[in-house]
């Protein structure tokens with residue numbers, strides 16, 4: 167796929183780089199890492215980044231699909247192939263649609279190419295490896311974005327998805343002259359208020375019979391601590407990780423805007439992806455999610471997760 171992507175880039179004057187809604191560090195990192203690298207190498211091409219923004223954005227400004235000519239562009243869509251994670255205008259009107267992703271799901275959108283590598287820790291790792299192997303000499307802006315994307319999706323190189331391949335490409339990135347220790351310090355330092363909010367979250371974790379740890383975050387909790395539902399959902403789920411007695415954990419968050427309940431499912435080693443898929447979601451074997459319409463359905467999910475532990479003898 168490396169040659170195919172390179173050919174598409176060479177052949178197109180207009181290139182739009184997009185990724186999923188509610189971007190995490192990997193979505194931003196792969197998007198901006200590729201953006202800066204292409205802009206440096208092709209100063210005469212029209213290259214744009216589109217998508218929503220949030221508090222994690224330390225990468226740059228974004229446009230909307232309506233600001234660019236999608237139907238005349240190669241659209242590179244990163245870190246998802248799932249319709250429910252995208253606005254229709256991101257995949258409906260492109261000249262060429264090129265998907266790049268590391269999740270387990272099959273695409274449910276029409277596309278021209280699909281670079282699928284579930285052995286990569288992150289989409290940022292796929293992009294960094296592509297740039298390295300294609301002989302790009304990237305700037306520190308590009309390297310920094312890709313580094314942060316990999317850090318985000320590997321939990322600072324701790325998750326099982328971190329491989330020798332990951333470290334090889336990270337070593338190439340780190341030669342691009344940026345202060346990695348300072349980046350990590352900035353990223354993982356938090357305010358006293360945030361720590362207190364996390365203590366509140368932590369103090370009311372509940373357990374099922376076989377020790378699935380879970381939280382149901384209603385609007386009261388989110389308003390009390392001024393949390394947006396994305397942060398409350400994905401940003402807080404791993405407050406329940408690293409606890410001996412809790413092999414599987416789930417974070418349920420009511421989203422005020424959509425009225426849906428966002429479900430984030432995680433586990434140390436027992437795969438939980440099938441439960442997410444059964445409820446219309448997807449992701450990775452040990453880190454996945456879905457959206458449901460009622461608290462009753464979250465209880466159903468908890469029963470299914472509890473059953474997995476029953477089968478695995480706790």
Ligand SMILES: [Mn+2]
Pocket residue numbers: 192193245268288289319
């Ligand atoms: Mn990712």
